[in-house]
Amino acid sequence: MKFKEEDSFFRKLTGAEQRPVIIAGPCSAETEEQVMQTALALREQKVDIFRAGIWKPRSRPNSFEGIGLKGLQWLGRVKRELGMLVSTEVATAHHVEEALKQGIDVLWIGARTTVNPFAVQEIADALKGTNVPVMVKNPVNPDLALWIGALERVYNAGITDVAAIHRGFSSYEKSKYRNVPWWQIPIELKSKFRSLPLIVDPSHISGNRELLLPVAQKALDLGYDGIMLESHPDPDNALSDPEQQVTPAGLQDILSKLQVRKTTYDDQELINRAEKLRLQIDEGDQQILRALARRMELVEQIGYYKKQNNVQILQISRWKEIFRSRPQWAKELGMNPDFVAELYRLIHVESIRMQTEIMKREL
Known part of the structure; x- marks a missing residue:
C-alpha cells in the first residue's frame, strides 16, 4: 500500500x-x-x-x-x-x-x-x-x-x-x-x-x-x-x-x-550526544543477547536432562519462583518490575518451546 x-x-x-x-x-x-x-x-x-x-x-x-x-x-x-x-x-x-x-x-x-x-x-x-x-x-x-x-x-x-x-x-x-x-x-x-x-x-x-x-x-x-x-x-x-x-x-x-515534540534534534551537539548514547545502547544490547544466549544453552541442557530422566517440562514450583524473584530483583535495581515480569514470560515461553522440541528428538 x-x-x-x-x-x-x-x-x-x-x-x-x-x-x-x-x-x-x-x-x-x-x-x-x-x-x-x-x-x-x-x-x-x-x-x-x-x-x-x-x-x-x-x-x-x-x-x-x-x-x-x-x-x-x-x-x-x-x-x-x-x-x-x-x-x-x-x-x-x-x-x-x-x-x-x-x-x-x-x-x-x-x-x-x-x-x-x-x-x-x-x-x-x-x-x-x-x-x-x-x-x-x-x-x-x-x-x-x-x-x-x-x-x-x-x-x-x-x-x-x-x-x-x-x-x-x-x-x-x-x-x-x-x-x-x-x-x-x-x-x-x-x-x-x-x-x-x-x-x-x-x-x-x-x-x-x-x-x-x-x-x-x-x-x-x-x-x-x-x-x-x-x-x-x-x-x-x-x-x-x-x-x-x-x-x-x-x-x-x-x-x-498538549505539547507537540520536535521530530528530531536540531542541534549538532545534541545529535552527537544522542549518537554516543545509542552506541552505548547497542553495546548493552549485545551484552544482553550474549547473556540470553548463554541462558538458553543452560535451558537446553536442562531439557536433555529432563528427557533422559522422563521428567515433564513444566515445573510449577520453578515457574512460580522465577516470576516471584525476577521482578523483585528488578525493583531492587530501580527497574519496572512489571516490565521484567513480562520479559520473563516471553523467555519462559521460548524455554518451553525449546524443551518441547528436545522431547521430540531421538537421543
Missing part, C-alpha cells in the same frame, strides 16, 4: 503547522440543537473535523443506537452554515451511500466493523469510484493483521487518503483503561506503513475524562498525526458514553496543555 504523503488530505489540514490534526464532536448526534451548539463552539477552537456518530453499534439491544438518517442532515447543516468538515461512522454499504448523499467529508469504520472482513469489503465496494477520505479504527481485539486487512480493503477500492485510528483493545485483564492501549501494536503498524496517518482516540482508550490528557500526550510523544476526542455540551447527560466526553471548554483546556 502506498498512501499519499505531502498531498495527503489529513496532512493538508494543518499545512506547514507542526501540530496534530484535531477531530472532535459528540459521541452521538442527539438533537439538531446539540449538534449545532457543539459545532459552533468547536469551530472557535479551530477543530479541523467535526465528528458525530449517527448509527451507534451497541453491545445489547434496547439502548440508544443513534439518531439515524436525520442526523446526517444536521451534519450537512454544520458543513453548510459553519464551513466545517464533517465526519461520521459507517458500518454498511447503505450507510456509505446515505453519508455521501449528504456530502459528508470523511468517513470512519468502527472497531466492531473492522473485525468483520465481509462487512469491511461491503463498505469498500460501496466506496469504489469516490475519493472520500476514510479512517479505520483498530479491531476490538489486538489483531494487527485484521487491522491491516481492513486498511488494504479500503485502499484496494481506490481510496488512497486513508488513516488509522488507535482506540485501544478489549482485555479481560484489570486495567485503568476502558480499552487497553497496547501502544506496540499501532507502533508496529506505523513502522510498516510510514506514510499512513495515525490518529489516537483517547476517549475510547480512557473511558473517563481524567485520562484524556495523558493518553493524548503520550500519543503525541510517540509521533501520532492526529487526535480524535469526544465533546458534548452536557456530557453527564449524554445518551452514549457520558464518562469519556468533555464540554467544549474542557476540550479547549486539554488542547491548550
